[in-house]
Amino acid sequence: MNNAANALTLEQVSIHLAGRPLLHVDATVAPGDVLTVMGPSGSGKSTLLAFIAGFLQSTFTAQGQVRLGDTDVLSLPAEQRGVGLLFQDPLLFPHLSVGGNLRFGLPHRSSQKSAQIAKALEQVGLAGFEARDPATLSGGQQARVALMRLLLSQPRAVLLDEPFSKLDTALRQEMRALVFGQLREAGLPALLVTHDEADATAAGGPIIALG
Template sequence: MKNKTLTLDALCVRKGKQSLISVDTEVAPGTITTIMGPSGIGKSLLLAAIAGVLPEAFTYSGAVYYDGAELTSLPAHKRQLGILFQDPLLFEHMNVVQNIMFGMSKNESSKLSRTNALLDEVGLKGYGQKAVQALSGGQQARVALLRTLASSPRAVLLDEPFSKLDMQTRQQTRRWVFDTIRHQGVPCIMVTHDKADAHDAQGRVITVAHSEKEKDQQC
């Protein structure tokens, strides 16, 4: 079996001289590693550094590897990582189906049938032609999740992906997302405040904290 592991090699995010967050870990294919900690500590920035979209106000040290190859020297679009932030960030000029198909391979056949099947799996059967602005916040979140997973990424980065869903939808969508990640055999890193998210992920949990002592030791 090929090693499709996602590795964070002492990856540390800084603002100026202040270190915010540092993580050193390996995420095996089909597993979900959860990062938990207080707001403002830099969890979302860590995901941005992995994906190659870290804002210019921040810097990082360390490296990211996938399958043994370093990604940190590559631009974001060549890293082929699927990242989903808290806000859906859907394309408002596209309907639901078009948003999901946007992430699929250009050469992929049967895009429409696959997209409709995905919508059915998350309880959105018949919503394909709707404008995304007409959807509820929870429905938009599910479409954004589908778009991320439909792109067949090397790895998936989730930033509070279920936070805007009601409890019942959250449980159903979370189960579907985790099952899909395991089935696709891709490594996943998830940032969340919800212990239920971490429990259902059934993977390693990394807890980061806000203390001056820990900041000094991070990088």
């Protein structure tokens, strides 16, 4: 795998709120690496993710370049950027089954969808959960389904918005290991925003402090 071709590059990115500078980031994240952005609430961590993913509110203004390999991400609509999101809430669609949620993530033209879904569920210890209603799953199970939904969509980079903050301590350890392991295995560059030091340590990558 060519590192430079798949890296996530933030070049002189700065975001302003009503003319007031909010943050400035200049960094490159290699495939399989996790860049952690730390800062208190209100420091604009989540705004940075919204900007990269294509959901920046019109009250903010932003400058700079965001590239995935050679692709200029900012010129693409959100759904074509190939940037996957993981939030602190698993946000499994309640009107779809577990299998339906995973199928929602699969690219339109992928082959053997059912087999891929079964395999993904098996990987996270949820084999046979396809027909279950997401509401009947525990918090940890939901988080694992959300992760697999993200990976099945074959993103080129992943943004993590405090993904472990709502889990209890034991589960948090387990999910950190699972998420970072899977991301490394898939060779995806990832950006993690958090205010938890332990998240940053577990991610094992460089750290940027905001605010």
